[in-house]
Amino acid sequence: ALERLGPGAFVLPGFALPFVDALLPAIEGLAERAPFRHLVTPGGFTMSVALTNCGALGWTSDRRGYRYSATDPDSGKPWPAMPEPFTRLAREAASTAGFDGFAPDACLVNRYAPGARLSLHQDKDEHDYGAPIVSVSLGMPAVFLFGGHARGDKTVRVPLVHGDVVVWGGEDRLRYHGVLPLKDEPHPLLGATRINLTFRKAG
Ligand code: MD3
Ligand code: FE
Numbered sequence: 133a134l135e136r137l138g139p140g141a142f143v144l145p146g147f148a149l150p151f152v153d154a155l156l157p158a159i160e161g162l163a164e165r166a167p168f169r170h171l172v173t174p175g176g177f178t179m180s181v182a183l184t185n186c187g188a189l190g191w192t193s194d195r196r197g198y199r200y201s202a203t204d205p206d207s208g209k210p211w212p213a214m215p216e217p218f219t220r221l222a223r224e225a226a227s228t229a230g231f232d233g234f235a236p237d238a239c240l241v242n243r244y245a246p247g248a249r250l251s252l253h254q255d256k257d258e259h260d261y262g263a264p265i266v267s268v269s270l271g272m273p274a275v276f277l278f279g280g281h282a283r284g285d286k287t288v289r290v291p292l293v294h295g296d297v298v299v300w301g302g303e304d305r306l307r308y309h310g311v312l313p314l315k316d317e318p319h320p321l322l323g324a325t326r327i328n329l330t331f332r333k334a335g
Contacts, residue, residue: 134228137278137290140264140302142229147221148268149295152321154217155270159241159327162186162212166204168243174198180248181311187214189238189334191257198257200238200334214239221297222266222331229299231264236331244274244326246316252279252287252308255332263333264301270294270329271322272314279308294319 135143148155168182171193185191189200190211203210218239226234238258242250255265269292276290276298285308292298300307311328318324 137288137298138304138307141278141300141304141307142298143290143292144225144228144297144299145293146295147225147228147297148270151217151221152270152295154215155221155268155329156321158215158217162215162241165209165212166190166207168241169206179250180244181250182243182245182248184241184243185239186212186218186241187236187238191238191240191334200257218329218331221268225266225268225297225299226264226301229264229301231299231301234264234266234331234333236263236266236333238332238334240328240330240332242328242330244272244311244314244328246272246314246324248326249313250311252277252283252310254306254308256306258332258334260333261305264299264305266331267298267300268329268331269296269298270327271319272317272324272326273319274314274326274328275312277310277312279310281307283308294321 277287279287
């Protein structure tokens, strides 16, 4: 199934379910080498969402700004390689939404506890806005906010559950988006945790 949110934005309900058994141990493995951390924004706020990365590039933030980096600033080492099932899932989902040949070089792994949220923002630290972004939801449900091209534009609420995949590209690539504070609705596999994998072509 494929639900259209906009001209270039699609929800693929349950698309990741066949991959879950491979994804969960891979996430544990990479969190051992690059632990989840709460980043500080340039404005001095500590994010409620914890983050790690895998792939050639990882997204990071501190008082000096947002950027992609080839190394984990906490360890000085390269980010863990992108596990093969991650790459395959991202590529198959993008292709299902009409974006053939997606080759992500960055995967942000966001971890939410109850109450964690992501305020409205645009993803514009990537070099090539021509490539789509693929987002995979695991664990607790969340309500995603999908806005317009200006911060004040009205938003639509998109409920996302374990296994859902969203693909954003084309003219929807730079739309504002966010995640409402998570409710405490524990998931059988992940407990009181939501994990979001976001695949990008950053470099
Ligand atoms: C819509 N993460 O890490 S990715 C992020 O659930 C982020 O953790 C969300 O936003 C999360 O930056 C969901 C979904 C996403 C990514 C890029 C978009 C939605 C988008 C670009 C344009 C429109
Ligand atoms: Fe985002």
